[in-house]
Amino acid sequence: MTSGHVQTLRGDIPADALGRTLPHEHLFVDLRGPFVPGYAQADPERVVERMLPYLDELAAHGVTALVDCAPPGVGRNVAVLQRIAAATPLHLIAPTGVYKEGFIPADLLDLSAEALAERWVRELTEGMDDTDVRAGFIKVALNDYGPTPIEVRNLQAAALASQQTGAVVASHTIGATAIRREVDVLTSAGLDLRRFIWVHANTVHDPAVHVDMAQRGVWVEFDAIGADAWMDQTLMLDLVVKLIAAGYAEQMLLSHDAGWYDPAQLDGRPQPDGIRGYTALFDRFIPALRARGVTDAVIDQIMISNPARAFALS
Numbered sequence: 001m002t003s004g005h006v007q008t009l010r011g012d013i014p015a016d017a018l019g020r021t022l023p024h025e026h027l028f029v030d031l032r033g034p035f036v037p038g039y040a041q042a043d044p045e046r047v048v049e050r051m052l053p054y055l056d057e058l059a060a061h062g063v064t065a066l067v068d069c070a071p072p073g074v075g076r077n078v079a080v081l082q083r084i085a086a087a088t089p090l091h092l093i094a095p096t097g098v099y100k101e102g103f104i105p106a107d108l109l110d111l112s113a114e115a116l117a118e119r120w121v122r123e124l125t126e127g128m129d130d131t132d133v134r135a136g137f138i139k140v141a142l143n144d145y146g147p148t149p150i151e152v153r154n155l156q157a158a159a160l161a162s163q164q165t166g167a168v169v170a171s172h173t174i175g176a177t178a179i180r181r182e183v184d185v186l187t188s189a190g191l192d193l194r195r196f197i198w199v200h201a202n203t204v205h206d207p208a209v210h211v212d213m214a215q216r217g218v219w220v221e222f223d224a225i226g227a228d229a230w231m232d233q234t235l236m237l238d239l240v241v242k243l244i245a246a247g248y249a250e251q252m253l254l255s256h257d258a259g260w261y262d263p264a265q266l267d268g269r270p271q272p273d274g275i276r277g278y279t280a281l282f283d284r285f286i287p288a289l290r291a292r293g294v295t296d297a298v299i300d301q302i303m304i305s306n307p308a309r310a311f312a313l314s
């Protein structure tokens with residue numbers, strides 16, 4: 001039993017009702033950033049038409065929930081997400097928060113950590129933008145060598161908003177230096193690291209760093225499954241098996257970081273490779289874990305129990 005509720009785009013559900021969940025994917029992303037004309041704009045019907053087949057494929061694998069991880073600054077469009085949520089049986093979760101420096105919308109640049117946290121709390125408790133659709137978690141991002149001053153402010157705001165709402169903080173964090181500096185900032189800001197997801201933990205190839213972070217309570221997320229172009233899949237399998245063997249299956253999350261509809265393209269397909277689907281975990285990675293001796297009980301722990309605990313607000 002997981003206590004608490006999860007805030008989906010169709011409303012609150014008990015955390016236990018979330019089911020098999022992909023904790024880090026993308027439905028709609030605009031990597032041009034918030035300063036270009038036409039940023040994050042698209043006809044919701046075209047997005048639904050393009051993305052629904054990929055969600056239908058997931059339902060066939062018993063997946064019941066998907067977390068969209070694009071915060072404001074890289075294309076979060078609540079109307080588009082709401083339209084997708086109305087068309088799929090999957091539970092969808094969307095974040096408040098902000099992406100890394102260079103992608104921070106103008107109206108968030110000059111706020112104090114406290115004022116920024118207040119905005120994010122409002123998105124978590126009342127609704128995102130001008131809707132009554134509530135965000136389900138807080139997503140932030142760092143530059144590759146650790147937080148810049150404005151990203152430190154974002155982390156402090158995330159810690160405050162998490163403390164006030166119970167929402168988990170998920171942060172795009174590349175490499176060992178960045179994660180170490182980040183947990184220091186979050187700890188100083190008073191965040192319980194059990195409410196923190198290390199997004200892109202697979203960018204560190206030293207298993208001792210994963211164990212160290214898990215010992216401190218962090219959720220360790222391997223989210224490049226099926227991303228053959230940027231992550232050696234055998235290496236990632238080894239890292240996952242090692243963290244399970246070290247006793248930390250209960251703090252692990254697995255996902256693809258795949259998708260998505262790109263409004264910068266006429267046909268919505270990101271260049272150069274098009275839309276990446278969300279099934280490599282089921283077609284390849286989980287079978288490979290089983291072949292390495294990981295049991296179905298552990299796989300269910302990672303795919304069902306862990307996301308419910310991570311995304312539950314209490």
Ligand SMILES: [Zn+2]
Pocket residue numbers: 024025026069257
């Ligand atoms: Zn992502």
